[in-house]
Each structure stands twice: as structure tokens, then as C-alpha cells.
Amino acid sequence: MAEVVFLHAGVADERSWPGPGLAYRRTGAVDPVEELFATLDAHDIERPTLVGNSIGARTAIDAALERPERIDGLFLIAPSVSGAPVPESLPTEVRLLEAAIGEAEAVADLDEVNRLEAHLWLDGPMSSEGRVGGDGRALFLDMNGAALRAPEPMPERDREPAWPRVHELDIRAHVLVGALDLPHVIDRAVAFADRVPRGTVELMCGVAHVPTLERPADVLASLEQFLAADAIDEHRAEAPQPLSGSLPAPPGGPSAWVLAGEASAGPAGGAFPPPPNGGRPGRLGLGPEPAGR
Template identity: 50%
Template sequence: MARDRTRPAGHPPPSHWKARCFGQRPPPLGGRSRTSPRGRCQPRCGCRHRTSYGAQGSRFGHAVLDHLVEGGRPVVLVGCSQGGSIAIDAALASPDRVAGLVLIAPSVSGAPSATPHEAVRRLLDAIDRAEKSGDLDQVNRLEAALWLDGPLAAQGRVKEPARALFLAMNGIALAAPVIGRVHQPALAWDQLDRIAGPVRVLCGDLDVPHVQARCCQLAVALPDARLEILPGVAHLPSLGNPTF
């Protein structure tokens, strides 16, 4: 989570519910926004302490908003990956609290199933084998190839210091014990027409192909959405190119 502290008068404060961005500051939404990154959860290559996902994640986020935002004013939520799913669920659960969304390669509960590209399947199979053998260092390297480089890009495409930061923080997540269970709210995909506020959908052109396709479908399904493809980045744009 993050809260805008120097926004122009009349602008809703942006709050960031996002995937692991590994220390990178999320971009401002316009004006003079100043934000600080909070709560990081990355699907598959992120937080294994999963009790904050889904319905519980939304309840936790609302509690933070109640504490930070005076008078219950609506905010713009920024969510990356699994954080995007939490932001969507929050907009559905409490539309009066959400003025708009910025969704970066978001997960969406209930989205149509997809057949992974062969390159993605190979990486996922290799990750599964490494997990079963207990080789977490190899899992970490493969997940960097999948999420940081992009499955169709050259492995090692993203250089230091970003790569070392990914491996260090993802290594912590991989070594953490799995606790709790995911508590999912009602599936979001068939309710997207209820999100009336403006939504900006962002996706890297090197991201997993079916994630890119889902972003395109999402932008069509939402009543007021704009899709933007980010060049030269995969699933973690703020780490792959912090200038975005």
C-alpha cells in the first residue's frame, strides 16, 4: 500500500496494491504525487505467506485506507499482478471507496482459461522439476527468466543491479514457509461491468503471452478502460525499466 501525500487539490489519493516491485517506487499518477511502496505479493515468484490474498487482502487494504485516508475519500488503486486482482476485488466490494484503477499485468479471478505458449510451458515445467528436487536457487533463476526477462526474451536480458535485487528478494520469498490458505471473494471476471470508474491497463510487450492477451480482454470488458503496452519490459515493468 502507499498513500499520496502532495497531490493537487481535488485529486483522489493513489494507493498501491501491487506485486513485488523489489524496492522500486511506483510511478506517480499525475500532478505532484509522492508515494512509498508497501505490501508486496508476487504470484509464483513472490510472497508464500498467502493469507493476505483474496478476500482477506481486500479487508486488510480497506483497513489501511481507513487509517490513512481522511473521511473515507475515494482513492485510485494501483495494482501489479496479484495486487491487480486485489485492487479489482476491492473496487467490486467497495465502489464508493475507489475512484479509479491502474492495473499492471493483473491477475483476474474467474478469467477465461488460457493455453500457455510452449516457451512458458517449458519454463513452468522446469520450475516444477526444480521445486520437487528442492533446488530453490534454480527455481529463482528460472522465475527471473519467466517474470523479469520474459519467456520469449533472452535469459539474462535484465542486467544488474535489477537482477540481483530480484534474485535476493525472490529468494527470501521462496525460502519462506507456506502458511494459511487463499480466501477468494466472488469471481471478478463476470462482474467487470460493475467497475464504472476509469481504469488504465498496462502490460509489458515481453510479458507472458497469455497475460498480454488477458490484459487486452480486460480492457475490452471494462466499461471505461484504456490499454497501454509498455515496450521492452516483461511482468515487472518498474524493475525492468524504472523510468516508466
């Protein structure tokens, strides 16, 4: 049976993960990569597949570069990547939300920060606030509210940025990104998969940055397919094109496109530009991301 370890996003915790596997909450008390390997050792996990969302994906990538013999594969959701290029511009919707979040943080109104971040990350910045409701929204607000009120994490250990080195990842790597996520996060996901020798990318329509809170069964199904090694080889060989009326394959792009869900017009702009047009890692995808968030 495959060993699977889940690494949560900065706006979430271990409750955001569906399916079997080890999901633990980062403490922020130690370097996240060191904490990951200590957790693997404590649970006698030798060579797992790492499943990471956002900053959790960044930790997974850093761990795979630091000790490649310990990692079997990477399943990355809307990954943050240290050293990734900064977007040349941001959509007006993102800039307005960023400014509002900054104002709320300045007066320590964490409830308002939480509300605004739910719009940014859960709904998607180009979607209407409240697009996601019910239990998914309640869980997001609870998880992110706790993260906002947690003590400041210790600084991460300095390590070489991952972006210039991702071509060294000689393991299976699948990137899943929501079509309603921030445009530069989508671009970064595509560019990352293009640079990894055994990389594939999947666009999941109708979800934003935390798809496990919207379509957990579909995310789990994609993961289960990834865990069957032959499935990745089939995707690479078939190199499926996007559904009619949706996004074109990126020029010189990743080994394969996999489209999940209903066809959509895609993110703002309607198509993926050639990489790189990623974004520097951050809770907002806009600035340095605090370790442990």
C-alpha cells in the same frame, strides 16, 4: 493531491514501486482485500487510486468490486483476474520453463526456482535469459527469493470471481502490459480493458511482467498521466492506432490504444486475437496463485 496506493506483484515487494504513494508489503496473514482496506483506514486514506501489478492488480480489482465507493481509479500492470478464461495453449518456451520450475520445486531448490522465475517474469519467456541485468535483476532475485522463503499465506476469503463482473467497474481503469510478457497475459490485459466501461490499455515495448524494474520513469509518467483525469478522456476521444509496423488494434477492442516505447513486432503471433483468450490467475499465470505471493 491524488491518493495513490501501490500493490506489488507476487514475485516482488514494496521496493518494486517508483514514485510517491503508499506502498506496503502484504503480510499473507489475512485476506489481502481486507488487509488493503485496513491499511487504508490506518492511514486515513479515503478514496485512492489503486496501482497493482499481477496479483496486486487482482487484489485491486476485487477491492473495487467489493467496495466501489472507496476506490477512485485502477492503474493495473499485467493484471491477474480471478475467474479469467484459461488459455487454450501455451508457447513451448512457457511450458518448458513451467516444467523446469516444477522440477526445482520438487527438490526444494529455491535458488533454481528463483533463477527460472527471473527468466519467466523479468526477462520474458520468449526472451533470452539475462536480458535484464544490473540492479533490476539483483532486486528481482532478492524480492522473489524472500517471497519463495516466506511462510505459506493464509487462504483468501471466498468471493465471487471478478472476470464475469468487471463490466460493473464504473471507474477509470488503465491497463499497462509489457510486450515481452507471456502472450496470454497480454491477451487478458486487452480483454479486461475491453470489458471495463472506462477502460484503456497501454502496450509498453521492451519490457515483460514487472516493468517498474526496467522502465520506472516511463511507468511513473504513464501513471501521472492517468491521474490527470482529462488525460483518460483525451485518450478515449482520440482512440490512437498503434505505431506503424506494430500491433493492430484488437477487433471491437478497448476504448483506446496507447503505445509506449519503440515500435516492435509485438508478442508471439504478431497481433492480439479477439478476447477472450486470457489466463487463469497464478504466479506463473498457469494455476492458482497463492494468496500473499
